Amino acid sequence: MPELPEVQTVVNEIKKQKLVGEKIKDVEILVPSLVAPMDTAAFAKALKGRKITDLSRRAKYIVATLDDGNYFISHLRMSGHFVTIDAKEERGRFERARITFANGKALRYDDIRKFGRFNLVKDKEEILGKLGPEPLEKSFTPKLLFSLFPKDKKVKLCVKAWLLDQTNVAGLGNIYVDEALWLAKIHPERPAASITMREAEALRDAIQSVLKKGIANSGTSLGHTQGNFISADGKHGNNAETLNVFHRQGKPCPRCGAIIEKSVVAQRGTHICPNCQKK
Numbered sequence: 001m002p003e004l005p006e007v008q009t010v011v012n013e014i015k016k017q018k019l020v021g022e023k024i025k026d027v028e029i030l031v032p033s034l035v036a037p038m039d040t041a042a043f044a045k046a047l048k049g050r051k052i053t054d055l056s057r058r059a060k061y062i063v064a065t066l067d068d069g070n071y072f073i074s075h076l077r078m079s080g081h082f083v084t085i086d087a088k089e090e091r092g093r094f095e096r097a098r099i100t101f102a103n104g105k106a107l108r109y110d111d112i113r114k115f116g117r118f119n120l121v122k123d124k125e126e127i128l129g130k131l132g133p134e135p136l137e138k139s140f141t142p143k144l145l146f147s148l149f150p151k152d153k154k155v156k157l158c159v160k161a162w163l164l165d166q167t168n169v170a171g172l173g174n175i176y177v178d179e180a181l182w183l184a185k186i187h188p189e190r191p192a193a194s195i196t197m198r199e200a201e202a203l204r205d206a207i208q209s210v211l212k213k214g215i216a217n218s219g220t221s222l223g224h225t226q227g228n229f230i231s232a233d234g235k236h237g238n239n240a241e242t243l244n245v246f247h248r249q250g251k252p253c254p255r256c257g258a259i260i261e262k263s264v265v266a267q268r269g270t271h272i273c274p275n276c277q278k279k
Contacts, residue, residue, distance in 0.1 A: 019084070019107070021057060022052070029044055060173070083230065161266035176210050187204060242256050248271060
């Protein structure tokens with residue numbers, strides 16, 4: 001699933017194509033579930049003729065502000081991605097929607113698994129209101145992160161599960177949680193309520209470090225098949241080559257040389273160094 005760095009990369013690439021400010025000429029929704037419960041014809045009619053006045057990211061969502069005050073919010077889910085194309089380009093094999101602009105360019109939405117979702121709302125908080133703080137904002141301090149962790153020792157929720165919950169911290173997913181916990185030397189099965197202030201400081205720094213690196217490397221693609229991350233310029237991300245533990249089971253830890261292990265934590269494949277990340 002695209003995480004914060006991948007979604008930010010998509011936003012950056014779409015902006016480079018100068019689609020912000022362009023009038024939407026046509027909208028084709030080929031899979032009704034993409035915009036459900038809204039009717040596909042009504043969705044297309046609401047977008048036609050509008051201009052995107054701003055494009056941003058919130059957590060794993062792409063937020064397009066329209067000139068009528070509404071918001072077009074998209075979530076790529078497991079395998080969705082936007083690709084900028086010439087409007088005359090033929091239909092793609094996994095194309096589920098196409099937004100054509102007056103300048104002759106188009107955004108093609110591909111999704112092999114059909115899990116992605118489009119929303120059109122007057123109040124963006126209807127979709128985004130329950131999300132936690134943005135981890136790359138200046139306001140995301142170690143003190144704030146520590147204050148968010150549960151303090152009741154009876155709460156057994158592990159730190160990895162807690163970080164994956166978008167209502168706690170926005171935008172994190174399996175890849176960057178594993179990388180951040182390794183960098184902070186915290187075992188993913190540690191109870192979230194056991195994290196100390198010093199560990200929260202190390203974890204905040206680690207989260208920001210791995211996310212910034214992911215953005216700088218245009219996201220993480222774990223392969224070159226259609227289901228892997230592809231940015232709006234049609235290219236795969238380069239961050240996989242710099243990962244320290246994720247998908248590196250059986251290889252030596254780049255910090256201590258111990259063999260990286262893979263297990264299941266919070267129902268997700270999890271990668272750790274048994275030496276650096278002690279329970």
